[in-house]
Amino acid sequence: MxxxxxxxxxxxxxxxxxxxxxxxxxxxxxxxxxxxxxxxxxxxxxxxxxxxxxxxxxxxxxxxxxxxxxxxxxxxxxxxxxxxxxxxxxxxxxxxxxxxxxxxxxxxxxxxxxxxxxxxxxxxxxxxxxxxxxxxxxxxxxxxxCVIENDVIIGGLSGVHQWVRIGKGAIIGAVSMVTNDVIPYGLVQAPRGHLHGLNLVGLKRKGIARADITALRAAYQMLAQGDGTFQDRTRRLGDESDSEYVQDIVAFVTGNSDRSFLTPE
The missing domain is CATH 2.160.10.10 (Hexapeptide repeat proteins)
Structure with a gap:
């Protein structure tokens, strides 16, 4: 002792x-x-x-x-x-x-x-x-x-399924069940967790530059509505955007995972 x-x-x-x-x-x-x-x-x-x-x-x-x-x-x-x-x-x-x-x-x-x-x-x-x-x-x-990256908030009474990754800066709303990976800066809510957008409040509170928030919003729209698979759209983002925050999403999605992703509705 x-x-x-x-x-x-x-x-x-x-x-x-x-x-x-x-x-x-x-x-x-x-x-x-x-x-x-x-x-x-x-x-x-x-x-x-x-x-x-x-x-x-x-x-x-x-x-x-x-x-x-x-x-x-x-x-x-x-x-x-x-x-x-x-x-x-x-x-x-x-x-x-x-x-x-x-x-x-x-x-x-x-x-x-x-x-x-x-x-x-x-x-x-x-x-x-x-x-x-x-x-x-x-x-x-x-x-x-599970892997929970930096600056994540998981709301009350929420559960994260085994082997799930939650990217940096994401927020999980209360009473949500998260069964798939969550992109960095994502906003998840609903009983069977759905990706509903970006954690804009958290980004603004951290003082993230407006240009980076604009780039993230554009990236989210491309992930939600672009051509090809979710992985294809993510790879194009990596080629088209020089925002480090967008690149965080690209690196997360193209990294190793045993699960699918919550994708934009």
Whole structure:
């Protein structure tokens, strides 16, 4: 066990031998920290938090009551093999959130980036890869092997099917089921999620230049109404547009995926 002198651990919590607790970390009452866990500097477990498995929690994170971090995957193929969960810095993990370690079949690592907000009762399943500045609203669930890129928002009570990729800057409306890949900057809504346009509000809030937003709108229209297949239209976009945001869409669509895409209506 390695506990920094400046760490504060409530006497009613259990920290198992082997755990590493960083400078200024705080562990509140009735928490359990497993033997293979690392808690980074200034991270705080409020109370009644379980962090177990081969889990690394970075710096300046806040974990709220009844979160379960690093438990074994909810996958019948999991055979007890060593797998890990790696969480970055400055995340807020609210009440009742669950995040599982990976599986051998999925690479063995579940990964969460920096500066995320995971609201109450969200679920991050095995082998999921989540980028930076991601928000999961209350009761959102991300199934195994998904890739959630930077700056994505997933609305409350929404579900993301296993193996789905959601491109950077996309937004998923509340109570949506997403079963296919979502292009960068896309807007998805409806119970069986449909691509309804672009996340224009998010783009404007980030201060994206008007010329790039105009280019994205033109690209979306071409994807919706151009000739040929969706893949054909995307490749033509790559040849015709020099906007880096349009090129993000092109790279995403032409990348590796096991699923189809939500296409413009």
């Amino acid at each position: 390695s506990i920094a002198q400046s760490a504060v651990i409530h006497p009613m919590s259990l920290v198992e031998d082997g755990a590493v607790i960083g400078d200024g970390a705080k562990i509140g009452p009735f928490c359990t920290v497993g033997a293979n866990v690392t808690i980074g500097a200034r991270s705080e477990l409020r109370s009644h938090v379980v962090v177990t498995g081969h889990t690394t929690l970075g710096e300046d994170n806040e974990v709220f009551p009844f979160a379960s971090i690093g438990e074994v995957p909810q996958d019948l193929k999991f055979g007890g093999e060593d797998s890990t969960l790696i969480i970055g810095d400055r995340n807020r993990i609210r009440e009742g959130v669950t995040m599982n370690t990976g599986t051998e079949g999925g690479g063995g690592v579940t990964r969460v980036g920096d500066d995320g907000l995971f609201m109450a009762n969200c679920h991050v399943a095995h082998d999921v890869q989540i980028g930076n500045n991601v928000i999961l609203v209350n009761n959102a669930s991300v199934a195994g092997h």
